[in-house]
Amino acid sequence: MDTQDEILRKGHYACPGCGLAIAMRLVLRAVGRKAIAVIVPSCEAVISGTYPFSALEVPAFHSAFAIAAPTAAGISRALKIRKETDVTVLAFAGDGGTYDIGLQSLSGAAERNEDFIYVCLDNEAYMNTGIQASSSTPPLSWTVTTPKGKVEKKKRLMEIIVAHSVPYAATATIGYPQDLMEKVKRAKEFQGTKFIHVLTPCPTGWKMKEELTGVIAMLAFETKVFPLYEVINGEIYRITKVPKGLPVRDYLSIQGRFSHLSEDEIEKIQQEVDIEWERLIYLAKRHEKV
Amino acid sequence: MAELLSGNHAIAEAVRLSKVDFVAAYPITPQTPIYEKIAEMISEGKMCGQMMRAESEHSAMAACISASLAGVRVFTASSSQGIAYMHEMLHFASGCRVPIVMACVNRVVSAPWAFGTDQTDTLSQRDTGWIQLYCEDGQEALDTVIMAYKVSETIFLPVMVIIDGFYTSHFIEPVEIPEQTLIDQYLPKRNLPNRFDLSNPAFLQNVVDPPNYTRFKKRQFDDTLKARRLLIEADKEFGELFGRSYGVVEPLELADAEIGIVTAGSMTSCARIAVRTLRSKGIKAGLLKIKLFRPFPYNEVARYLGTLEKVIVIDRNVSSGKGGIFCDELKASMYNLKNRPEIYGFIGGLCGEDLPPEKFEKITLSVLRAKKPWDVPKWIHRMRF
Numbered sequence: 001m002d003t004q005d006e007i008l009r010k011g012h013y014a015c016p017g018c019g020l021a022i023a024m025r026l027v028l029r030a031v032g033r034k035a036i037a038v039i040v041p042s043c044e045a046v047i048s049g050t051y052p053f054s055a056l057e058v059p060a061f062h063s064a065f066a067i068a069a070p071t072a073a074g075i076s077r078a079l080k081i082r083k084e085t086d087v088t089v090l091a092f093a094g095d096g097g098t099y100d101i102g103l104q105s106l107s108g109a110a111e112r113n114e115d116f117i118y119v120c121l122d123n124e125a126y127m128n129t130g131i132q133a134s135s136s137t138p139p140l141s142w143t144v145t146t147p148k149g150k151v152e153k154k155k156r157l158m159e160i161i162v163a164h165s166v167p168y169a170a171t172a173t174i175g176y177p178q179d180l181m182e183k184v185k186r187a188k189e190f191q192g193t194k195f196i197h198v199l200t201p202c203p204t205g206w207k208m209k210e211e212l213t214g215v216i217a218m219l220a221f222e223t224k225v226f227p228l229y230e231v232i233n234g235e236i237y238r239i240t241k242v243p244k245g246l247p248v249r250d251y252l253s254i255q256g257r258f259s260h261l262s263e264d265e266i267e268k269i270q271q272e273v274d275i276e277w278e279r280l281i282y283l284a285k286r287h288e289k290v
Numbered sequence: 291m292a293e294l295l296s297g298n299h300a301i302a303e304a305v306r307l308s309k310v311d312f313v314a315a316y317p318i319t320p321q322t323p324i325y326e327k328i329a330e331m332i333s334e335g336k337m338c339g340q341m342m343r344a345e346s347e348h349s350a351m352a353a354c355i356s357a358s359l360a361g362v363r364v365f366t367a368s369s370s371q372g373i374a375y376m377h378e379m380l381h382f383a384s385g386c387r388v389p390i391v392m393a394c395v396n397r398v399v400s401a402p403w404a405f406g407t408d409q410t411d412t413l414s415q416r417d418t419g420w421i422q423l424y425c426e427d428g429q430e431a432l433d434t435v436i437m438a439y440k441v442s443e444t445i446f447l448p449v450m451v452i453i454d455g456f457y458t459s460h461f462i463e464p465v466e467i468p469e470q471t472l473i474d475q476y477l478p479k480r481n482l483p484n485r486f487d488l489s490n491p492a493f494l495q496n497v498v499d500p501p502n503y504t505r506f507k508k509r510q511f512d513d514t515l516k517a518r519r520l521l522i523e524a525d526k527e528f529g530e531l532f533g534r535s536y537g538v539v540e541p542l543e544l545a546d547a548e549i550g551i552v553t554a555g556s557m558t559s560c561a562r563i564a565v566r567t568l569r570s571k572g573i574k575a576g577l578l579k580i581k582l583f584r585p586f587p588y589n590e591v592a593r594y595l596g597t598l599e600k601v602i603v604i605d606r607n608v609s610s611g612k613g614g615i616f617c618d619e620l621k622a623s624m625y626n627l628k629n630r631p632e633i634y635g636f637i638g639g640l641c642g643e644d645l646p647p648e649k650f651e652k653i654t655l656s657v658l659r660a661k662k663p664w665d666v667p668k669w670i671h672r673m674r675f
């Protein structure tokens with residue numbers, strides 16, 4: 001990669017092996033310099049720098065927690081009023097900021113089809129406040145607030161977003177940078193609300209080796225735990241990369257947050273992952289031309 | 291040209307005349323007619339600018355903040371639960387130094403659920419860093435919205451223009467609508483800065499350390515104090531152009547008064563009548579209407595009330611376990627004066643309960659008889675006169 005294209009500067013405050021920082025870096029590269037970033041409380045805010053410094057080479061605004069989407073909407077509407085139409089407004093929010101506290105405001109903006117790219121940086125817990133469970137935390141995962149493993153499922157966020165008929169929604173992971181960047185570039189071509197859900201492994205919260213971030217991200221995909229797909233206009237599902245279908249054990253066993261799982265529990269997770277995958281296949285097939 | 295308008299529609303006219311670019315709002319009684327009227331004017335092409343149909347007041351304020359940072363003139367309006375729901379963003383707005391004007395239409399904050407006017411919704415936002423202006427009627431509200439933009443865009447602080455729910459918001463009176471050309475002269479479109487400068491990218495509102503936090507807050511504090519002078523000037527200039535001005539407070543018959551009544555908002559109109567009646571009976575009563583609440587008008591309060599023997603404060607709001615909020619603020623602001631008056635606090639008119647002139651008269655007579663003031667306020671509905 002050419003360092004001139006980097007918009008996330010070096011020397012930021014992310015923990016070693018942070019998947020979220022990699023995702024921000026890739027997204028910003030793909031969007032380019034004609035962009036304004038909305039940052040909300042999350043590790044992303046820490047990474048972006050403290051006053052008077054900025055790790056970002058585009059203008060950015062650290063807004064409040066629940067409002068990445070309406071903040072982005074306000075900027076994008078103001079730019080249109082000012083007739084500055086060639087700037088991309090980018091909203092970054094964590095899983096807590098998207099699945100939980102920011103869901104209402106994201107829904108409002110998506111329904112109005114406000115013009116911005118929303119990137120959910122999903123590390124599957126409230127990491128910035130010290131690893132508390134969110135509605136994105138996967139079932140049976142350890143967090144500080146689910147010491148014996150989370151009982152509930154992971155919320156199917158993509159389906160909620162898709163239900164708003166947004167022009168473009170996609171999943172991506174830092175395990176496949178090219179795929180991620182292509183999706184961001186594709187998102188730029190649409191008018192309206194674009195949503196990109198990025199899985200961003202967190203060595204600190206997932207209790208895994210720092211050097212495994214990329215591998216874990218790839219395994220999440222290859223085990224079908226985190227499939228890669230896109231949805232156009234809330235209708236047309238397209239699986240963008242076909243996973244090998246490795247056993248979920250390969251993904252779970254190298255993360256401390258799952259170290260307490262029994263054989264039965266691993267089997268249960270496998271079954272649920274398989275069901276979800278079938279569901280995705282079904283959704284994708286629905287729109288195949290007959 | 292005078293038209294018959296409700297207070298809400300008078301505010302909507304002011305928003306049109308101010309050529310607001312961006313409105314984000316959410317329905318709540320009794321503010322909703324402002325939102326509806328603006329939507330109607332935009333859709334009929336009578337008003338330029340665009341409306342964002344927010345899904346909550348919290349998001350409405352969020353979008354107002356970011357749009358304002360991007361350099362457009364913004365407006366929103368709310369009441370009661372809606373103002374409470376925005377609380378987080380109200381602090382954020384003043385800290386971001388954005389010139390937002392918000393119309394607040396007072397209504398009780400539940401529970402219990404109710405709809406009448408009560409200033410506790412805006413007064414509980416006292417410490418959010420917003421300039422607060424309480425208006426007596428629709429005309430004053432219209433004029434004040436326009437002045438508010440002038441002040442706000444000079445000092446970069448957000449302003450609440452506040453009216454009483456139903457009494458002012460729904461009451462229809464003749465309202466003078468200024469000429470657009472004169473408004474354009476008074477309130478020209480400023481070139482507000484777009485703080486998202488692609489050629490010089492900055493990170494707005496990133497985390498600061500304690501010294502910088504204090505530095506920013508001190509700056510904000512000092513600028514908030516300066517807003518008083520700016521408002522006095524804006525009001526004076528408005529008066530010269532349009533023949534109406536209001537001051538930051540309005541004294542009535544206070545020069546030779548032995549007792550003064552303090553009010554804010556629509557109840558002032560009834561207090562005016564009461565003062566006239568009391569005077570006709572030979573009682574030297576006067577009135578001080580507080581318009582500006584933040585920044586607090588220390589000088590005016592001291593000037594007009596400092597030499598009186600007795601001051602009555604009627605609060606249409608309550609801080610449970612303490613008292614009426616205007617009364618407490620007045621007491622605190624006069625504590626260091628040499629000859630401070632006795633201050634008698636009353637709570638009444640909550641939830642829009644009527645406060646007719648006779649009540650003000652009776653309260654005044656009872657305070658004239660009183661031997662010494664009390665700490666805990668008297669509740670008007672419990673009083674036997």
Ligand SMILES: Cc1ncc(C[n+]2csc(CCOP(=O)(O)OP(=O)(O)O)c2C)c(N)n1
Nearest residue numbers: 041042043065094095096097125126127128
């Ligand atoms: C209204 C509000 N509630 C709570 C917080 C505290 N808070 C700051 S960051 C954070 C965690 C964010 O979690 P997530 O969105 O998943 O992002 P991550 O830190 O994991 O990147 C929380 C709870 C806040 N800033 N604002």
Ligand SMILES: [Mg+2]
Nearest residue numbers: 094095125127
């Ligand atoms: Mg998270």
